[in-house]
Amino acid sequence: SPTGKTYGAAITEYNMAGQGLADGNNELFRTNYNAAFAATVIINAAKAQAEFMNFFILAQQGANHLGLLDYEHNWEPFKPYYTFHLFGNHTGTRYVTGSQPENNIDYLASKSDDGKVLYLIAVNKDVANTQTVTFQLPTSLSGNYHQYVLDSTTNPLTGTQLAYTNGTISYDLPPTSLVAFDINLTGEPIASPSPTIPPTPTTVP
Numbered sequence: 001s002p003t004g005k006t007y008g009a010a011i012t013e014y015n016m017a018g019q020g021l022a023d024g025n026n027e028l029f030r031t032n033y034n035a036a037f038a039a040t041v042i043i044n045a046a047k048a049q050a051e052f053m054n055f056f057i058l059a060q061q062g063a064n065h066l067g068l069l070d071y072e073h074n075w076e077p078f079k080p081y082y083t084f085h086l087f088g089n090h091t092g093t094r095y096v097t098g099s100q101p102e103n104n105i106d107y108l109a110s111k112s113d114d115g116k117v118l119y120l121i122a123v124n125k126d127v128a129n130t131q132t133v134t135f136q137l138p139t140s141l142s143g144n145y146h147q148y149v150l151d152s153t154t155n156p157l158t159g160t161q162l163a164y165t166n167g168t169i170s171y172d173l174p175p176t177s178l179v180a181f182d183i184n185l186t187g188e189p190i191a192s193p194s195p196t197i198p199p200t201p202t203t204v205p
Contacts (some may be wrong), residue, residue, distance in 0.1 A: 001050035008076040010041040011045050014038075015066050017055075026065045030078040032152050038083045039123045043108045046095065055084070082155045083178065090148060090156075090180040092119045118183040122178070124173035126139055133179070140185040145169065151177035 016037045020026050028034060038055060045053045059067035060073070068081040092110035096118070104125040110116050118140075122133045146159035151174050159182070171179050 008051040009045075010051050011041065013043050013054065014054035015056050018066075020063065020065050020142055026063070029065045030080070032079055032150065032176045032178075033127070035080040035083045035150055036123050036178060038080050039087070039121070039178050040106050040125055042083070042087055043106045043121070043123065044180050045106055047187060056079075079150075079155075082150050082157075086121065086148060086150055086156045086178060090119050090121060090182055092117065103131060105131060107133070116185055118181075118185055120169075120181040120183065121178065122171070122173060122180075123178050124175060127175050129174050130174050132170060132172050134168060134170040135181070137164075137169070137183070137185075139167075140183075141165070141167045141183045145181050145183040147171070148180040148182075149177070150179075156180060 015053075016029065016034045021028065041053070049127070055068065057066050057068070058072040059069045064071065068078055068084070069079060072193065083113060087108075091108070092112045094113070095109050095110055096109040098107075098109055098164075106121040107120060109118065111122050118137070120135055124131050141163045142163070144161060144163050146161050148156035148159045150156045156178070164183070169181055171181075173179055175197045
């Protein structure tokens with residue numbers, strides 16, 4: 001505030017819209033489009049140190065456009081549910097800062113209590129273009145990591161183990177998609193990694 005006081009912030013009942021869409025294309029609520037929207041909210045709220053935030057809603061009677069779960073079919077999850085699965089399983093206990101992203105990319109970096117695992121989640125908010133995200137880890141030159149993807153065809157239930165060299169990890173993020181990296185750091189625990197994201201997106205013809 002102008003007087004120097006600080007106030008806790010909260011985000012309540014967020015979703016990509018508060019009711020059915022005017023054009024009738026309500027399936028968007030259940031796609032990676034809304035999954036990417038939810039991820040962006042989580043990332044920016046975390047960076048702003050919001051006191052709490054809650055998504056609207058797990059399920060609601062009727063058309064259930066805004067729900068994460070399908071109550072009519074054994075509570076099967078819709079695509080946006082996996083955003084919360086991703087953050088719940090691939091986020092550390094301590095927030096880590098880095099360089100700011102550009103070109104419709106948001107990311108969150110955190111690490112484990114012992115500093116031996118770095119967690120990175122990146123979101124491509126662009127609805128048309130694939131973008132290459134590259135993270136630079138200047139104090140950890142090589143090691144292994146697991147990669148988890150959430151896009152139009154993939155849910156982040158199973159990771160792929162890969163290796164990184166020269167302190168660099170890259171991934172081509174399709175439109176409105178997410179990727180998480182669980183990175184094993186070598187040598188001394190990393191103190192302040194500096195993720196960087198190229199300013200020029202890779203466009204898919």
